[in-house]
Amino acid sequence: MNIGIFTDTYFPQISGVASSVKTLKEALEEQGHNVFVFTTTDPHVAKGTVEANVFRFSSMPFISFTDRRIAYRGFFEATKVAREVNLDVVHTQTEFALGMIGKYVAHQLKIPAIHTYHTMYEDYLHYVLNGHLLRPYHVKQFTSVFLKNMDGVIAPSMRVEKLLKRYKISIPMEVIPTGVDVKSFNQPATHDVRRELGIEPDVPVLLTLSRIAGEKKIDRILNVMTEVVDEFPRAQLVIAGGGPDVEVLQDQVERLTLEDNVIFAGDVPHSDVGSFYQMADLFVSASDTETQGLTYIEALAAGTKCVVYDTDYTEQIFDDLAFGQVFTRPSDMRDEILFYLKEEKTAIPAEKLEAKLKQISAERFGEKVHQFYEEVIANYQEDPKEDTND
16 A cells, blocks of 8 residues: 655654654554655755655744744645655645645545544644634634545544544544554663763652643642652652753742752653663653653553553553553642652563553554555545545
8 A cells, every 4th residue: 555644743853743653654664555754844854865755845933833844835746746656545644734735635636535633732722822812613613624525534542532523523533542663662772871861770760751841741740849859859850852841940940949850851862762761760741631642652662650641541551550650630640659669669560561562562553544544445435525625
């Protein structure tokens, strides 16, 4: 099968969507399919760089997310490329420029278009004029218009499925959690992260790894860190990642006098992420806006226990104390962190971890997405649309 993935976000950008797309591409290629990524140019990719089956279109920084890109041209060029590679299906991963281009390509080639709805935009309205311009009903209208005449939509979690049903989306829908490339995270560490960060081997380490922005609620972790330090004075919280709120959190660290217990590690190259997970005693996420929770799935793949905010999807993953616990109140986050730090550091039992990793593997992810492709293609051939994406 020849598959076209259209995304505004792709490596070397670091994001959940970029990771999901890369994981899906490689999983489908392992099955023997040809996968072509249509994405944006990136200042970190030199002009003229040849990337196998990756086509980049002129772009500029996105309005409120300047570390993200949005294409401003490419409709006809993308259609030409899609014809040359003889696409069988279009899979969009964004509702913006490349998503629109993907819909146009599918219409021109008369092939089905499938979408993955990654982002709960209602959680991000504060980024646009501090929430004074857009309202949730605007998101509903925008989503409904984009998905109109699409042939199928993938929800990464039941939370997203519930949202789309609330929006009255009626096209074929499948809940397919994003998998992870288990092998890349449970391999031996590529380098000694603790030594590089100046952390002694016996010091308890908490890790949070994400875009450093308000919706990730890292400030809540810092607030409970003061109580963690009361019981474990040498404990360290490593905040890995970059984003608009780094200075805000640094100021909070000073106010809480946690300078000796918090390390800002900056952006972490994707190839080093596994080593960061493995050096930590516990991965912590207070974000309540996750649609698929890739970071804590990656942490588990690296064999690191987690304390994360409770969502529909976490209930499927953290069903055993051996893997971690979920919380909704800051006091519960504190208690669960202390619970794991107080117990002797023990690895997740190998048999339990192996079974869990099969459940969240990239291989299973790719198989389920391919199965959905086949169902959508069969339905499209049985009842092709006159005007697929007008």
